Amino acid sequence: MYSDFKTISTYYDALYVKDREYAPEAAKVRELLTRHGIPSQADLLVLACGTGGHIPYFTDHYRVSGLDLSEDMLDRARKKFPDVKFYLGNLIDFQLEADFDAMACLYGSIGFVRTVGNLRAAMKRIAAHLRPNGLVLITPWSTVEEFQDLIVVDAADRPDLKIARMEQVRLKEPKLVEVTFHHLLGKDNEVTYHKQSMEIGLFSREEYASAMTGAGLKVVEEYTGTDVRGGAYIGKRVPE
Ligand SMILES: C[S@@+](CC[C@H](N)C(=O)[O-])C[C@H]1O[C@@H](n2cnc3c(N)ncnc32)[C@H](O)[C@@H]1O
Structure with a gap:
């Protein structure tokens, strides 16, 4: 079930983490949490x-704090943010000795849980770690209603690392998307090729909302603007 980010973690920031996308996205998340x-x-x-x-x-x-299933991704995060606490954990069964006022799961990462059953399990773990009136904001990885096959093309050009990226995104089964990464990496005067496929669950809008309500969270907003990639479901743990 687990999508391995070992190789991609070594160049993830150079390829994906762009200030022009992450800064406004985080600002919008802050605005939504405040609201x-x-x-x-x-x-x-x-x-x-x-x-x-x-x-x-x-x-x-x-x-x-941060939580992720990949030690390799967390290693990078820990080096960059030594003062932040990071937990190794799986969305579908994490159990921490801490609770939180808010959680955010961004850039469609929830799709890596793959199945609706796991989505529902993840929401229950999230709700279990939220304080009363705590909030969770989840960006869906597309939805059954909106999904379209596509090929993504992009590149990164740094003095020490050059990357050409193509990703084929296609429906593999009615509710499962396969993303195949084709990455050409130019480093130390060598060009190497990395190919990898990952599976991502495609859930309907109703499944996102009902996974929240099934976990005891009230859906307080469905944000559909473009500042947060994919939009967002926002759920609140209403006190019993
Ligand atoms: C595409 S990356 C996005 C990372 C980050 N949210 C961002 O926006 O840059 C997806 C992340 O989800 C993590 N992941 C995948 N399945 C997971 C799971 N079941 N539980 C926790 N993390 C998971 C991967 O290890 C990876 O770091």
Whole structure:
């Protein structure tokens, strides 16, 4: 089930983490959290945080922690943010001795749980770690309603590292997308090729919303703007 980020972690930041996308996205997340009652200096857990691309935009505003399933991605995050606490954990069964005022799962990372059953399990783990009136903001990895096959093309050009990226995104099964990465890496006067496929669950809007309500979270907003890639479902743990 686990998508291996070992190789990609070595160049993830150079290829994917762009200030022009992460800064406004994090600013919008902060605005949405504030709108729904999360004060500054609240405890925020960034779920599936990867290398921590969003974290520098949160640390001035919240007490931030991160959680991810990949040791390799977390290693990068820990080096960049030695003062931030990072947990190794799986969205579908994590159990921490801490709870939080807010959580955010960004850039469609929730799709890596693959199945609706796992989505529902993840929401229950999230709800279990939220304080009363705590908030979770989840960006869906596309939805059944919006998905289209596509090929992504992009490049990174740094003095020490050049990357040409193509990714083929296709429906493999009715609710499962296969993303095949074709990455050409130019480093130390050599060009190498990395190919890897990952599977991502495609859930309907109703499945996202009902996974939240099934976990005891009230859907307080479905954000459909473009500042947060993929939009966002925002759920609140309403006190019983
Ligand atoms: C595409 S990366 C996005 C990372 C980060 N959210 C960002 O926006 O840069 C997806 C991340 O999800 C993590 N991941 C995948 N499945 C997971 C799971 N079941 N539990 C926790 N993290 C998971 C991967 O290790 C990876 O770091």
